Amino acid sequence: MTDSLTDRDYRDTLFLPATEFPMRGGLPKREPDWIRRWDDLNLYDRLRADAKERGAKPWILHDGPPYANGHIHLGTAMNKIVKDIIVRSHQMAGFDASYLPGWDCHGLPIEWKVEEEFRAKGKTKDDVPPGEFRAACRAYAEKWVEVQGKEFRNLGIEGEWDNPYLTMKFESEASIVGEFLRMAMTGSLVRGAKPIMWSPVERTALAEAEVEYHDRKVPVIWVKFPVAEYTGDPSGHFDELEHASVVIWTTTPWTIPANQAVAFNPNVDYSLYRVEEVYSSEELGFEPYALPGDLLIVADKLVDEVMAAAKVKSFRKVIELTAEENLNHIKLHHPFVRSGPDGRFDDHWAKEFWSELRPLLAGEHVTDDAGTGFVHTAPAHGEDDFNVWVESGHTTQEIRQIVDPDGCYTPDVPRFGGMDIIRTSGKKRGEPGKANNEVIAALAESGNLLARGMTTIRDAHSWRSKAPVIRRATPQWFISMDKPGPNGKTLRENALKAIDETEFFPAVGRNRLRSMVEGRPDWLISRQRNWGVPITIFVNKSGEPHTAALAKEQADALNAAIRTAISKGGVEAWFDTPAEDFLSPLGLSANEWDKVTDVLDVWFDSGTTHAFALRERGIIDPETGQADLYMEGSDQHRGWFQSSLLECCATRGMAPYKQVLTHGFIVDAEGKKMSKSIGNTIEPEQIQKQYGIEILRIWTASGDYTEDLRISDEIIKGSVETYRKLRNTVRYLLGALDGWTEDEAIEAAKMPGLERWVLHRLAELDAQVKAAYTVYDFKRVMSLLINFAGVDLSAVYFDIRKDSLYCDPRFSTMEAWDDLTTVYGNRRRAARTVMAAVLERLLTWLAPVMPFTMEEAFLESHLSGKADSVHLLLFPDTPEDWKDEKLAERWAKIFTVRRVVTGALEVERREKRIGASLEAAPVVHIADEDLVKAFEGEDAADLFITSGVELVNTLEGKGGGFTLDDTPGVVVYPQKAEGIKCRRSWKYFDPAIADPEFPDITPRDALAVKAWDATHGE
Template sequence: MTDSLTDRDYRDTLFLPATEFPMRGGLPKREPDWIKRWDELKLYEKLRADAKARGAKPWILHDGPPYANGHIHLGTAMNKIVKDIIVRSHQMTGLDASYLPGWDCHGLPIEWKVEEEFRSKGKTKDDVAPGDFRAACRAYAGKWVDVQKAEFRNLGIEGEWDNPYLTMKFESEASIVGEFLRMAMGGTLVRGAKPIMWSPVERTALAEAEVEYHDRKVPVIWVKFPWAGTHLGDGATFPDWVAEAKGASVVIWTTTPWTIPANQAVSYNREISYSIYEVEAVMSEEELGFAPYAKVGERLIIADKLAQSVMDGAKVSKFRPVIAVDPEGLVSLRHPLAQVSAFFDKPIPMLAGDHVTDDAGTGFVHTAPAHGEDDFNVWIASGRKASDIRDIVNPDGAYQHPELPAALQGLDIIRTSGKKRGEQGKANPEVIKLLAESGNLLARGMTTIRDAHSWRSKAPVIRRATPQWFISMDKPGPNGKTLRENALKAIEDTEFFPAVGRNRLQAMVEGRPDWLISRQRNWGVPITIFVNKDGQPHTATLAAEQAEQLNEAIKAAIAQGGVEAWFDTPAEDFLSPLGLDVGDWDKVTDVLDVWFDSGTTHAFALRERGIIDPETGQADLYMEGSDQHRGWFQSSLLESCATRGIAPYKQVLTHGFIVDAEGKKMSKSIGNTIEPQEIQKQYGIEILRIWTASGDYTEDLRISDEIIKGSVETYRKLRNTVRYLLGALDGWSEAEALPRDEMPSLERWVLHRLAELDGQIRAAYNVYDFKRVMALLINFCGVDLSAVYFDIRKDSLYCDPRFDTQSAWDKDTAVFGNRRRAARTVMAAVLERLLTWLAPVMPFTMEEAFLESHLKDRAESVHLLQFAETPEGWKDDVLAARWAKIFTVRRVVTGALEVERREKRIGASLEAAPKVHIADQALIDAFKGESAADIFITSGAELIHTSNGNGGGFTLDDTDGVVVYPEKADGIKCRRSWKYFDPSTADPAFPDITPRDALTVKAWDKVHG
C-alpha cells in the first residue's frame, strides 16, 4: 500500500475480465485440431452412449447419398453442413439423433468417368471385359468415397464415418436386389417398348431425373405429305373437297428432320378447321438470295388459323383458300420419301389426336411412334400394335435397318465422340437433302428449342422405343391400390419444409409416367430376373413358393459376390436346383436405374441397421436440394410405397442452390465459383457454417467475398460476446450463485429474455429455421447483452466487491446488495445457453469456449450437453413490460449523449448528469427502485414529470414525451470507477474515490494486506 492514498494506483483492486480464450479464433489452423480431438475422444460413440443412458428417443435424419465421383463443392458442403446443424441441434434438445453418412456408388456418374479414363488410354468401353470394367468402377468409387469422406469430415460433420453405408457393398447390393424382387413379386413390374429418353452418347435409357433442359439451335422444316387419293365415300357420294384435293399435300412442321424416315402416320385434331390453299405467287430468288421450295399452283392442306404463318415460312407472297377439308376423310397419305425407297412406299394413315393444336406449326403432327410419347400414344389408341412400330435407330443413335436406302444407313443423329460430341450429326442434313430432291420440302429454317440433355454428358438425348422394364404407376398392387394412389396418400401424410414442396412432389407424381427402371449399362445392380420365351419374368410366371426360392438363391449369390455374381454365374446354377430347364429361360442383363438404388437405401441403411422408428417404420427426415423432388425424394417414395405402402419419411426438407452476389448460377466457365477449401484456408469452415445458417437456405443462397466477410464479422461479434462472458466469470463457482428472488430486477429481466429465447430457439431448430436462430442470438448478443446489460453492469463487475466464501467481503460490503454476484450468476446462465445454442452452428468455437469455462467438468465436450432447461419463474412478462418502458427512456438518453460526444462537449457518458423530462408518469414509475444513473451509465440523472421540456432538449421522432437535457455532472472524478461524485461524501481515508469504491478497496485490503 502506498504512503499517500491520493497517489494510490487502484488498478489492482479492479476485477477486470480475465480469460485464456483468445480474441482471434485462428480457425484455419485450429479447426483440424478440434476434429482430431473429437476423433480421439470417439465423440460420436460417446454421443450414442450418452443418449442411450438418458433413454433418449431416437430421431433419424437419413442422409441422401452423394455420388462418389469427384471432390465436394460448395453445394455439397452446404448440404452436409445443414444436415449437421439439424442433427446436432436435435441431439442437444434431448433426442438420440444419429447420423449415418452414405454414398451412391453405381450408375452413369461413375461409369462415365471410368469410360473417360479408358478413352484417355485409347480404349473404348467395348475394348474392356465387362468384369474388368466393373472392377474399375468399384475401385474408382472406393477412391472417391475416401476422398469425400475426409473432405466432409473437415467441415466439422459428426457421424458414423467408420462405417458409412455404400450402395456398392455386397450386402447393400443384395438388399437392393431384394427390394427389386419384392416389388416384382407384387405384380407391378411390366415390360414395354414405348419411347423413352435415350442417350446415344452413353448408349442407355434415361429417366426424367437424369436429364436437364437447355436451349439449342435446330433445323426446322415444313414437309409435304401428298394425299394418296383415297377418301371416305361410298362411290356414289363424294365429299365436296375431293375434286379440289387432287395433287394436294398435307403439310407438317418439325424440328427433328431425322424422324421423318421413321414416320408412320400424320395426326390431326377434330376440333381444328382445315382447308386447301393454293399458292398464287412466291417471293423471287432475287429478293431472297435463294429460290423458295414452294411452287405456284401447288395446293396445300393446312389449319386455317396457321395458314398465314405457314405461307410466310414458305416465302409465299400470295395464296388463296380453295375449300374446307375434313382431314378424317383423307384416310391416308403418301410418305414424302416414297420415291426414294420402297421402304417408305407404304400408306400413311391419318390419326385423330387431342395432342394436336393450332397454336404453332401447321395443325398437323408428323407421327413417328418410335420417337415420341404422343406419337406412340395416338398410334396405340388407334388400335395399332407396338410390334408394328418401325425401329430404325440403333443404340448409338444412328440409322440401322436392312431395308433403309444406302444414303441413310449408319448416319448419326448427334455426334457421340470427339470434340464436337453432342452436336448435330449427319442424319438431319441428309434427310433434308432427300426431301428437297423428292420435291416434298416446302420450307426450311433454323429455330431455338429447349430440349432434354443428358445430365452427365451434356449431350442432347433422343426419344427411342426400345424394350424396357417399368414399374407400373397404375396397375393395382397387393393392397388393391395403384402405386400412384399409394404415393399420393403418402405425400398427404408427410410434412414438408417449405410447405410448397408438397405441391411440387404431388404434381410430379400425379402426372408422371410409369417408372422406367432398366438401363443398358455395365456398372449397376442388375435386374435379377429370368424371362420365359414369352418375355414374362419368373416373378410373374412361377409358383410363388418356387419364385421365392429362386429369389433367395439370387440374393445369396449377390450377398456373397456382389453384382458380379449375377453376370458371372451361369444361369443353370440358379435354375437347375429348382428343376427349371435353362433352355426355357433367358437371364436379363440390364441394370437398374441408379435412382432405384438410392430409393432403396432406407432398407439397408436404416431398417437392416435398426435405426428406424419402430412404430412407423420411417425416418424422421429426408433433406436434400429441391431438385430431388424429381429424384431421391420421389424414387424413395415410390420404392417404399411399392414395397410397404408408406413413405420412408415423416418429413421432407429441401434447400436451394448457391448463386453469386448477382443471383447467377455458379459456373467455372464464367469464373464465379468459390470452393469450400478456399474458404477454409482463408477464413475457416466455421465461417462457411455461419454463412449457411444465417441465410434462408430453403431458397437460393448468394455468396461472394463481401458476403463471406459479413459472416466473418458475425463470427467476431459472437466470439467477443463469449469471450467477455468467460472473462467476467473468471473464478466462478456454483457457490457464488444467487437465487433469482434475491437478484436486482435487471438480472431478472435477463433471465426472462433467456426464457423467451429458449422457447423461440427450440421452436426454430425444430422446424430447421437456422436463420431465425442466428437472428435471435445475434440480436441478443449485440443488443440485449453488449449494448444494454454488459454496458450497464460493467461498473458493478469491475468495481463492486466480489463474492468470496473465504473472506469477510460480503459482510463488509453488504450495503451494495448483490449486484456483482447476481450479475455473474446471470452471466453463467447466459454463457451455458449461448455455448449450447450456438454449438450446432459453431461447433469448433463453442468447444474451445466450453473448455475454458466453468462448465468443462460437466462433460468431455460441449456437444455432450443438452440445451439447458428454463427454471419455472424465469419468464416474467410484467417485469419485461416495465423494463421495456425503462429502455424507451434510455434510448433517448443514449441518443442525446451520443450527440454530446460527437460535438466533444463530453468525453464519456459518466461526465454527464442528464435531466430527463417525461410526460408519461408510467415511464417514470417504471424506474422505481432503480438507479437511473446506473441505467444511463452517467454519474447522475434526474427524471422530471412534465408535459414538455423547456425547449432545446434532445428528442427522438418515434418517442413522444421524452426530452433530454444532457447536463454535465458536478463533483470530482473517481480515480477508480471514473464516476463523478460529491467529494464531501468521500471516506476521509479515500478522498479521491466514491464511498462504494472506498468500501470495496477496504475489503480488498483486508484480504491482500
C-alpha cells in the first residue's frame, strides 16, 4: 500500500469500459471486407446446414426477377434491402429462410437494346440472322446479370448468388414451355383477332404492364355520318330523317377509314336538330363547316356543346327520337362517301372502298357525358368497338384490317395507302404521322366534317420507346379469363378466390389486385418478337392448336418432345428444328400443321418462376406448395403479382403465394419522382462511397417503405446520426462487459429493482420486435430499438449505473468481507448480467437491418464463442418471469419523479450553481403517497445521480421550487450536497463515516480499493 493515502491516484482502481470496437465504423472501407468474410465462411450454406440441423420449418420469400438490363438504381437497391431484412429476420426467428435471387432475361427491353447496338453498326434487325440476334440478346443479358449480381451483393444481400435462377437458362425455358403447354391442355388457350395495344415503333403487341400513360395533344373532330336508309314509319319527318346525319366525335381521326358502324345507347335521349344560323366568316375569321339547314342527330344533353363546336349560332329541335321507333331503322353512309342532291352517290374516290352501309348498334359503353352521344365504331381499333360489334351478331372475320404492323395503312386503302399513323424512326420518332391530317382533309372534302379542334388526352405509350401505341386487331393468342376449366371454374373465378385467400401488406393491396382481375380482358400472351420463349404450338388447317386438336395421349407425347428439345438447346431448338422432327415420330404430317413462331409475353415468363425456381428445385411441393411471400413494388399488382397469380391459377387452381407485400417508390425531399433530367437522383454507389451501405439499409428500415420514401442528403444525414447513436450504444455495452463470462451472471430474483425493470423492458421489446418483424414493419422495429437505446439505456440505465460499473467492488473478491460487499458486488454483477442480455438482444434484433456493424460488434463480444457469425444466431428466447407489470408500474412512478429532479438539476447546471449533479442533494416534495412509496427499498440518490436526497410526502415547502407542468404534485428544491468529495467516485459524503484507512473516499469506494489491492498485490 502507499504511504500517503490522501495522495493516492485511484484511477487505476476504477473499472472503466474497455473495448477495441472503434467509435467510428469506417463503413465504406470495411463493408467489402465483411462480405469477403461471409463468402470465405460460406455463410449462406452454413445457414442452410444450421437450419437443417435444427429441423427448422422452411419459410420462402420468392424473389421477383429484376430485369437484366443496366445498373441497379436506388429503387432496386431498396427492394433488395427490404427482402434481405425479411429473410434475415425470419432466419433468426428460427425458420429455414432461404433466398434464391433471379433475373428476367427475355423480352422487348433487351431486344430493343440489342437492336440499337446493331443499328450503331449499320445493320437493322432484319439484316441479322434470327439465331445470331438471339445469341446477341443472350450475351447482353448474361453481361448484366453478372454486373447486377455484384452490385446486389455489395448491398450485403445474403443468398444463393452462385446459382441464381435465370429465365434464359435452358432448363428454365423448358419449364416455361412446360407451364404454357400444361395451361394450353386445360383448353384455356384461344386464338382471336381482338384489338390489342400495338407498338408501331417496336412492331409488336404490348401488354398493359408494358405501357405507361402520358398526356399528349391530339386533334378532335366532329363528323357527320349521313343517313343512307331509313326504314321506320314513313309518316312524320320521314324526309328530314332521310337527309339527316348522325354526328360522332373522336380524338383518333386515323381510325375513320376503319369505321364499320356507329354505336348509341338506347337509354340516352336523342333528337333531330336543324341548324338555323351559323356564325359568319367575318365573325370567326374562318368559314365554319356547318351550314344552315343541316339536319343533325345528337344526344339532347350534348347538343349545346356540339353546336358550339360547330359555330352554330341558332338551331331548333325537329323531333325527339327513340331507339325502337327511329334509331334501329337507320343505316348510314361512311363519311368519305358524298351523296348528291338526289341522294345518290357522286362519282368519288371513296365510292367503292367505303360504299357498304354502316349500321347503328346499341351499346352500353356509349354515354352522354361527353362527345355527341354516338360513338364511331372501328372494331379493329377499340375494345368497346370490338365488343359491340361481336355482341350485335357480327363475326371477327368481318372486321376490316387496314393498318399494317408498321402502323401504316395497307396499300389497298384508297388515298391513304402507306401513310403512317405514328412516325417510327428518325428524330421525330413517336410524333404524329400523316394519317390524321389527311383523314381530316378527306372529311372536309367529302362535306362531312362538322367541326375540328385540339385537345389533350392521357394515352398509352410504350414503356420502352416512349412512343404512343395504337389499338390494332391482329391474330393473337390469349388465355381466356372466362372459359370454364377442368374444375368447372373460370380462370377469373379461381383467381378471385385465390386473392381472397391471400394476406396482403398493406391490406389495400387485395382490393387493388381484385379490381384489376375482375375487370381485365383475356390475357394476351403472344408477341411478334425474336428474343423470348416461343409459343410452342402447332396449328392445323382449321386453326386449332395441337393441344386441342390431338388426342390427349398424342398431345402429351408431342409436348414432352418439345420440352425435351428446349431443355437441351434452349429456345433456339424450337426455331431451328424442322417441324417434321417433332411431328413425324407421332405419325403426323408437317404439311398439315403450321409451327407458331410468336413468342410468349415476358410476363408469362416471370409468372412461371414459381415452377422452375421453387417447385423443380424442391423448395416447395411441385403441385400444392406456395411461397410464403411475394414482395415487389406496388406497380406489380398489374405486373408480376397478377401474371404469377393467373398462371398458377390456370395450371394449379391456386395462388403461388400466401402473402403479398408491396413497397412504394423513391422520391426526393419534395416528393418529386427521381429523374436524371431534373438532376435529383441519388445512386446507391454514391451513398456507399460516402457513408456506407449500412446507412442506406437504416434509411430503408426507418421509413414506411410501403409508401413512397423520401431521400435527400439531409435525410441520409439523419440516418447517419441514427447509426452513430446505435453504434455508440453497442460500443458502451461492449466496454462495460470487458472480461464478462457467464460465471459472473446472477439470477433475476437476486437483482436490484432497476435491473429487473430493464429485464421487463427486454421482455416487452422481445414480443414487440418479433411481432413487428413478422408483419414486415421495420419502421416499428427501428423506432422501438432507437427509443430503447436512446432513452431507456443511455438516458436512464447507463446514466444511473455508470457509478456502479466503474466504482463498485468486483464481486468475486468480496466473499469474506462485510455485508456491504454483497450489496455492492451483487449490484455490479447484476448490472453486467443485464447488460449481457441487452447486448445479445440488440446484436440479434439489429442484425437483419445492420448486418455489417452487428457482425463487427459480435466478434468483439463475449458471444463470439457461440458461432462464427452473428447471423448464425437466433433471436434469444425471453424467460417468462422477466415480464413484471407491477414492477414496471412502480418504476414508471419513480421515473416520473426522476424526470422532475433531472429538470431541476439541469437548471442548476445552466445557472452554474452546480457543476455536476453529484454536487446536489435536493429536497423533493411529493403530494402523492404512492409516488413516495415507489422508492421504498431504492437508493433515490443513486437513481437521481446526486450525493443525497430527501423525499417529503407533502407540498408544503418554502415556495419557489422547480416543477413541470405535466407532472403536478412534485416540487424540487435543489440544495448543495454537504461533506467532502470522494476522490474516487466524486460523490459527496460525511467524512465521519469514512474508513479510517481511506478517509478521502466513501466506504463503498474503500471496499472496492481494498478488493483491487488484494487482487493486485498492493
